[in-house]
Amino acid sequence: MRTRGWKMAITAVALATTAAACGGGDSGGVSNGDASSESGGSASNASAGDLLIWTGTGPQGEAIQQIAEGFGEENGVNVEVELIPGTDLQANFITASQGNNAPDVVFGAHDWIGNLVQNGSIDPIQLPATVKDDLQPKAVEAMTYNGQVYGMPFTFNNLVLYRNTALAPDAPATVEDMVAAGKALQADGKVAEVVAWPVGQTGNPYFIQPLYTAGGGYLFGTGTDGGLDKADVGVAKPEAVASYQKIGALGEKGENVLKRSISTDNHTALFTEGKSAYMVSGPWDLPTVDKAGIEYQISAIPGFAGGAPATPFITVDGTYVASKGKNKTLAQEFVTNYWSRSDIQTSYQEKAQVVPASQGVLEAIRGSQPRVAQSVDIGAANGQIMPSFPFMAGVFDSLGKAEAAVVSGADPAATIAGAATAIQDVAGG
Amino acid sequence: MLKIGALAVFAALAVWGALPLIRTQDWIGLAILVAVTVLAFYVYLSPRTIPLKYLLPGTLFLIVFQILPVIYTVNTAFTNFSDGHRGSKEEAVTAIESASVQQVPDSTIYTLTIATQGDPATGDIVFLLTDPSSNEMYAGTADGLRGLSADDVDRTATGKITAAGGYTVLNIQQASARQDDLNAFSVPTSQGAIKAQGLSQAFEGAPQQNYDANCDCVTDTVTGAVWTADDKNGAFVNDRGEALAQGWKVNVGFTNFTRVLTNDTIRDSFARIVIWNFAFAIIVVAINFALGLLVALALNNPLVKGKKIYRSLIILPYAMPAVAMYLVWREMFNTDFGLINRLLGTHINWFGGTATSMVAILLVQLWLGYNYMFLVITGALQSIPADLTEAAGVDGAKPFYAFRTITFPLLLVSLAPLLISSFAFNFNNFAAIFLVSRGGPFSPDNPSAGGTDLLITYTYRLAFGGGGADYGFAAAISVFIFLIVAVVSIVGFTRTRALEEVN
Numbered sequence: 053m054r055t056r057g058w059k060m061a062i063t064a065v066a067l068a069t070t071a072a073a074c075g076g077g078d079s080g081g082v083s084n085g086d087a088s089s090e091s092g093g094s095a096s097n098a099s100a101g102d103l104l105i106w107t108g109t110g111p112q113g114e115a116i117q118q119i120a121e122g123f124g125e126e127n128g129v130n131v132e133v134e135l136i137p138g139t140d141l142q143a144n145f146i147t148a149s150q151g152n153n154a155p156d157v158v159f160g161a162h163d164w165i166g167n168l169v170q171n172g173s174i175d176p177i178q179l180p181a182t183v184k185d186d187l188q189p190k191a192v193e194a195m196t197y198n199g200q201v202y203g204m205p206f207t208f209n210n211l212v213l214y215r216n217t218a219l220a221p222d223a224p225a226t227v228e229d230m231v232a233a234g235k236a237l238q239a240d241g242k243v244a245e246v247v248a249w250p251v252g253q254t255g256n257p258y259f260i261q262p263l264y265t266a267g268g269g270y271l272f273g274t275g276t277d278g279g280l281d282k283a284d285v286g287v288a289k290p291e292a293v294a295s296y297q298k299i300g301a302l303g304e305k306g307e308n309v310l311k312r313s314i315s316t317d318n319h320t321a322l323f324t325e326g327k328s329a330y331m332v333s334g335p336w337d338l339p340t341v342d343k344a345g346i347e348y349q350i351s352a353i354p355g356f357a358g359g360a361p362a363t364p365f366i367t368v369d370g371t372y373v374a375s376k377g378k379n380k381t382l383a384q385e386f387v388t389n390y391w392s393r394s395d396i397q398t399s400y401q402e403k404a405q406v407v408p409a410s411q412g413v414l415e416a417i418r419g420s421q422p423r424v425a426q427s428v429d430i431g432a433a434n435g436q437i438m439p440s441f442p443f444m445a446g447v448f449d450s451l452g453k454a455e456a457a458v459v460s461g462a463d464p465a466a467t468i469a470g471a472a473t474a475i476q477d478v479a480g481g
Numbered sequence: 482m483l484k485i486g487a488l489a490v491f492a493a494l495a496v497w498g499a500l501p502l503i504r505t506q507d508w509i510g511l512a513i514l515v516a517v518t519v520l521a522f523y524v525y526l527s528p529r530t531i532p533l534k535y536l537l538p539g540t541l542f543l544i545v546f547q548i549l550p551v552i553y554t555v556n557t558a559f560t561n562f563s564d565g566h567r568g569s570k571e572e573a574v575t576a577i578e579s580a581s582v583q584q585v586p587d588s589t590i591y592t593l594t595i596a597t598q599g600d601p602a603t604g605d606i607v608f609l610l611t612d613p614s615s616n617e618m619y620a621g622t623a624d625g626l627r628g629l630s631a632d633d634v635d636r637t638a639t640g641k642i643t644a645a646g647g648y649t650v651l652n653i654q655q656a657s658a659r660q661d662d663l664n665a666f667s668v669p670t671s672q673g674a675i676k677a678q679g680l681s682q683a684f685e686g687a688p689q690q691n692y693d694a695n696c697d698c699v700t701d702t703v704t705g706a707v708w709t710a711d712d713k714n715g716a717f718v719n720d721r722g723e724a725l726a727q728g729w730k731v732n733v734g735f736t737n738f739t740r741v742l743t744n745d746t747i748r749d750s751f752a753r754i755v756i757w758n759f760a761f762a763i764i765v766v767a768i769n770f771a772l773g774l775l776v777a778l779a780l781n782n783p784l785v786k787g788k789k790i791y792r793s794l795i796i797l798p799y800a801m802p803a804v805a806m807y808l809v810w811r812e813m814f815n816t817d818f819g820l821i822n823r824l825l826g827t828h829i830n831w832f833g834g835t836a837t838s839m840v841a842i843l844l845v846q847l848w849l850g851y852n853y854m855f856l857v858i859t860g861a862l863q864s865i866p867a868d869l870t871e872a873a874g875v876d877g878a879k880p881f882y883a884f885r886t887i888t889f890p891l892l893l894v895s896l897a898p899l900l901i902s903s904f905a906f907n908f909n910n911f912a913a914i915f916l917v918s919r920g921g922p923f924s925p926d927n928p929s930a931g932g933t934d935l936l937i938t939y940t941y942r943l944a945f946g947g948g949g950a951d952y953g954f955a956a957a958i959s960v961f962i963f964l965i966v967a968v969v970s971i972v973g974f975t976r977t978r979a980l981e982e983v984n
Contacts, residue, residue, distance in 0.1 A: 127653045143950070150567050152505065167949050170565035170726035172576025178584060178678045178686075200580065253832045254919050312833065313817035317808075375579065381595075381656065381663050385679035442564060442726070442949050449946050453928040460833060474928060 103131045103382050106145060107159035108138035112369075115403035116159060123390045129382065142167070149173040149376040156377035157386055162194040162368040165202050166442035174372040176200035177384060183392040188428065191409035194368040194437045199277070203370030204387045205409040206397060209334050210431030211262055211364040212350045214341060219243065219329035223351035227266065230330055230354060231302070231309055237329050245314065246307075247330040248322040251459050252315035255452030258438070259316075259332060260299065262362035265436075266355035267295025271447075272439055272479075280439050282479045287451065288472035296454075296464035298356060305461030312456055335407045335427040350423055352430045366435035368409060446478035484525060491521060517541070551963075558737055558956035564949030566715050566728045573729040574692040577699055577717070580727070581690035585672045588685035589614070592640045593677055595663070596648040598622075601655045606666045608675065608683055609634075609642040609650070616640060620648065621668030621675055621683075641681060656680060690725075699725065737957035750930035750939070755965075757839075758935045762907040765846045766900055772847065773854025774892075778884075780855075781862050792859070799852040807916035810845045814917075832918045835932030842917055842933055846907070854903075861895050862888070894977075901973040905966050914938045936962055 105120050107113045117133040124131030134155070136144055142164050148154045149171065158174070168174045179201055184192060191205035213230075215223065219237055224230035234246030250259045257264075261271075268291040273284030286292055302309045314322065323331035324344035331337075332353060341348055353362040371391050373383045390396060397410045401417065407424050408414050418425040441447075454471035458464050495518040502511045524533045568576075584590075592611040597604035608621035609629070618629040618636075633646035644650055656663065667674035673687025690701050698709040699717045708717035708725050715731035716724040741747060776795060780788055798806065813820040814831040822828060831841045865888060873883040907913070914920055920931030920938045929946075930939055940962070944955035 129654060129657060146564070146567070166726075167564055169576075169580055170728075170949075171567055172572060172580070172727050175579055176582060178590070178682070178684050180590075180682065198580070200583075253921050254923070311817065312830070313815050313819075317812060318815070318818060375576065379657060379660050381660060381677055381680060382653075384677070385681070388679050389681060445949070446946060449942070450928050453923045457923070460830075470928065 103129060103157065103379055103386060104155040104377070105131065105133045105157045105159070105386075106136055106141065106155040107133060108141050109135045110138065112404045112406065113159075115400055118403065119396060119400055120386070120391075122396075123386055126390075145374075146171050146173050149374060152376065154374045154376035154378075156374055156379045156383035158372050158374055159369065160372065162203070162205070162370055163438055163440040163444060165195070165197045165370075165372075166440045166444070168372070169197055169202065170442050172375055174202055175375045175380070176202055177204070177373055177388055179204065179388060179392070183388065186394070186410050186412050188409050188411060188432055190366055190432060190435065190437060191368045194366060194440070195370050196279075197440060199279075203372045204392050205368045205370045206391065206400065207369040207406045208366065208409045208428055208431060209336065209368070209407055210366045210427065210435040211259065211332055211334050211353060212427050212430050213353045214323060214331040214333060214337070214348055214350050216323070216326065216329045217347045217349050219326075223349065224330075224354050226354050226357040227263070227302075228357050231307060234309070234329055235307075243327055243329050245322055245328040246309045247332065248314060248319040248328040249310055249330075249332045250314055250316045250319045251310050251312050251456060252317075252452075253312050253456060255455035255457075255459070256316065257448045257451040257455060258365055260455050262332070262353040262364045263299055263302075264292075264295050265363035266353075266359055266361065267291075267298040268360050269295035280441075282441060285472060285476050285479060287468060287475050292472070293465050293468050296458050296468050299455070300458045300461070300464045303459035303461060310459045312459055335424060338423055338427075339405050350426055350430075352434055361434055363434055363436045364431065365438035366431050367438050369406075441479070443478045447475050450474035450478075488522065488525060492518060554956045554959055554963075556956075557952055558960050559732055559734060560730055560953045561715055561728075561733045561736075562730050562953045562956075563951040565726055566730050566953075568729055570710070570712075570715075570729040573715075573717075573727045574699070576727040577690055577725055578688040578692060581688045581701075582676075582686045583689050585670075585685045585687055588672070591619075591675065591683045592642075593679075593681050593683040594642040594645075594650055595656045595659075595677065595680060596645065596650045597659075598648060601649050601651050602658065604649065606659065606662055607648055608666075608668055608677065609645050609648065610675070610683055611636065611640040611642060613640055618642065620645070623666065623668070625669055626675075653680060733953065737953050738960075740954060741957055741961060744943075746927065746929050747943070750927065750934075754930060754934050754936055754939055757933065758908060761839075761842075761935060762904050762910075764843060765850060765907045765910075766903050768843065768847050769850040769854045769903070770858075770896075770900065772851040773856075773858050776851070776855045777858040777862060781859065795852050795855055797852075798848055799856070803849055804912060804916060806849060807845065807912060810841075810848075811917050814841050832921055835922060838918045838922060838933045842913065845917055846910075846913055850903075857896065857899060858892065861892050864895070865891050897977040898974070901970055901977070904973070905970060908935075908966055908969075909937045909962065910935065911937045911941065915941070936965075 103124070105116070107116045113135045117135065120133050121131055123129075141158070142160060145154070145158050145160075146168070154173070160168075165174070179187075179192070183204070187205060188208055191208050192201065195201050195203045195205050213223070219242060220233055224233060231246055234243065237243045238246060249263075250256050269289075270286035270291070272280040272282060272286060275281030275284070299310065300306060304311050319331060320333060320337050320340055322328045323333075324341055324346065326346065338350075353364060355362045371387045373380060373387050377383050394410060394412050397408055397413045398416065400406070401408045401413055407427055408417075414425055414428055438444075439447075450471045454467045457467045495514055499511060499514055502514065521537065524530045524537050589612050591608075592613055594609040596607045596609050598607055599605075605622065608619075610619045610621055610626075611617070612619075618631065618634055619626045620629050621627075629642075629645060634642055635644040636642045642650070651659070663677060667676045668683075670685055673685055675683050675685050677683050687702075689703055690699050692699050696707075696709070698707050700707050706719060708719045710716075711718045711724075712731060714724075714728070714733070716728035718724045779785065780791055780795075785791070811832075812818075814822075816822060816828065816830045816833070819831075821831070829837055831837045869887050869891075870880075870883050873887055874880075878886070914933055914935050915938050918931070918933045920934035920942065922933075923931045929942060934942075936958075940955065940958040944951045944958065
């Protein structure tokens with residue numbers, strides 16, 4: 053029995069070695085194949101030049117993947133792009149940075165910066181002056197946190213007002229005009245809703261921000277250093293209550309223009325199906341609305357008569373150098389000297405159908421894609437960068453629920469007071 | 482032979498698992514891996530360990546999938562592990578210093594060429610730099626800057642040096658192969674250091690915030706502000722109590738547990754949420770079981786024709802991805818555009834009121850869950866011998882009486898563990914709430930606790946909804962939820978034993 057046991061052990065180990073060798077051989081074969089296809093046959097040094105990039109899934113991610121591989125071909129290095137679902141990307145990136153598996157470059161929204169910086173996951177970068185001059189100044193501002201530029205911005209998004217020109221030929225000058233025109237269409241039975249303005253059951257602070265600012269409210273004041281001052285919470289000010297009184301008047305117990313049943317899940321469909329003559333949405337809906345084949349125009353979201361201008365949030369996507377990446381020099385080269393190149397940005401804009409942060413690229417497409425250019429003009433003129441404090445999720449959560457409550461008919465003063473306390477709590481802590 | 486094959490696969494997996502452990506120099510992990518492998522070989526090759534052969538796989542899986550996560554969760558509950566407090570103090574200091582590196586005012590941004598002294602793979606790194614405005618050239622080493630004469634240098638029209646006497650210019654692959662040295666390399670100057678920014682640019686920068694081990698503090702060289710290390714909370718704090726964003730992970734004792742017990746919003750809403758949580762789990766199991774049983778009994782009747790079609794149709798919802806179904810149902814309950822209000826001709830804001838929101842959630846759970854119960858009950862019914870009920874019939878028992886006294890108790894014996902597990906699952910059914918009502922409706926004065934929140938959705942919002950992820954706090958709440966579910970399960974299983982004894 054004893055000798056039989058030993059024999060079996062030896063056989064098992066021999067088999068295991070074979071199996072392990074097969075496994076190693078397989079993966080080696082795959083990576084060699086990749087390297088030769090990406091770097092045009094020069095697989096010799098490829099593993100040393102690995103640049104690992106993480107980006108979100110979807111058409112934008114696929115465009116990034118195609119273009120980033122060009123960096124590998126140009127420089128004879130092996131570039132690997134991993135597509136990770138957008139909702140998991142930030143958390144996965146932070147966890148990977150902690151566990152020594154970080155990519156070298158990550159793509160993500162500008163409002164991640166606060167959280168990425170407090171976790172020590174990204175490094176500041178030095179954008180070359182020529183690159184900086186070509187970018188929308190507000191896009192660079194969005195990439196700036198505590199006085200440092202953290203990423204190379206490449207998109208520029210803000211809310212605009214879409215209108216179906218067959219139903220509403222003229223851009224409304226005020227919210228009141230828009231409501232009156234929408235109600236007239238509703239009375240004629242031409243539309244079901246006055247405006248497709250998403251609220252949702254738990255509110256949507258991003259979409260209500262233009263209306264909130266038009267009513268005189270603000271989120272955070274500007275500090276002495278020119279950045280946002282988190283101690284100056286605008287929601288706690290009387291202007292916020294006044295503004296929410298106007299929002300409440302448009303709500304379910306008032307004009308019934310803003311309603312919780314309209315959310316980002318259905319507002320685009322309301323507009324493309326002609327059930328609403330107006331829609332508040334971002335430039336990401338341009339391709340969808342184009343496909344629907346209706347006559348439409350975009351314009352700035354109007355303010356209240358005699359009130360402040362409506363100020364939508366600007367959101368920007370950026371490319372960041374990971375602090376814990378293995379190949380930082382190559383990552384910096386990719387972010388500041390390759391991804392920022394105008395031919396690369398032009399090609400990305402074509403493939404991904406996004407709104408560029410580069411002014412050069414924008415001027416080049418102004419003739420062919422006038423609405424994209426119009427969206428940027430509106431944002432550059434009226435927009436305000438969405439804050440990127442790490443506690444913003446908490447701010448938006450409280451604010452959204454307050455908004456939903458006010459829209460449903462709750463007392464604005466009491467509701468906003470509750471939200472203000474909650475926001476001061478998270479912003480101070 | 483089967484045994485040898487299985488052991489071979491096991492050993493291969495062990496080798497595959499050992500490689501990353503060796504690479505990251507995790508010797509403890511490697512020792513555990515080797516010990517487990519040796520143990521497995523010993524147990525399955527020695528003739529003297531027969532009981533262990535049966536116990537080993539179960540024990541290993543129990544340790545890996547049950548005990549380790551529990552230990553890890555409990556451990557985490559005693560730390561401040563959260564966004565901004567993830568790594569060690571050293572990592573926090575590095576992050577603070579590197580995040581504060583500023584370009585020295587009025588300094589030059591150089592055009593850079595990376596080179597070495599001697600062999601590209603081993604020689605010391607040298608930065609060949611050109612000042613783009615004055616066209617002066619320098620060689621930067623770890624000792625500092627040295628001027629280069631234009632005679633020794635070849636360069637492109639843009640000023641980038643392509644060759645210099647005595648130095649080896651690196652191509653991109655060679656530079657990339659020296660990555661670790663490049664990360665550490667900088668050329669010291671009087672005001673800071675010249676660091677590479679990519680492969681063709683270098684700038685003179687200096688960290689604006691520096692750590693000093695003597696005072697265990699971080700000082701801002703420009704503003705003079707001082708943040709002192711607070712090792713209890715894992716953060717650098719100034720005299721006004723403001724902390725730098727980058728902190729580190731420390732042990733905080735029972736803080737997270739006391740936070741759960743003393744938090745005002747938790748105390749105010751906890752009882753209400755626990756009651757609804759129990760009600761939700763019990764009602765879901767009860768209505769799913771009741772409807773599943775009814776349908777199973779009906780379709781078990783020999784008179785019913787087309788059983789297979791009915792059964793397939795009933796199982797259909799169970800085969801669809803629940804996440805997608807939750808979202809579809811949420812839209813069907815929409816006040817203005819939803820199918821349900823249109824069918825009923827009503828205008829109910831289902832998720833606007835607590836009671837209607839609860840009804841909507843329970844309906845969705847019923848639709849998604851009864852078919853599973855139906856499936857299991859059908860199976861259990863078929864395993865109950867028909868002669869039992871026939872015998873009862875011969876003895877003159879009415880069908881319902883026979884069902885109540887014979888079939889149902891027998892069913893319960895085999896289904897009770899399933900009902901308990903179903904209860905435990907629904908007790909923590911995060912998706913059912915979060916994707917349908919998001920925990921709402923929320924009253925304006927308490928936006929953190931919604932009318933249909935379960936403990937799990939409520940605590941998710943507390944731990945992850947505010948300023949980033951707070952794993953330590955979440956783990957502490959998980960421990961409380963674990964205790965509640967454990968108590969319920971233990972009581973449940975004890976009752977099951979009683980059921981079996983009756984029979």
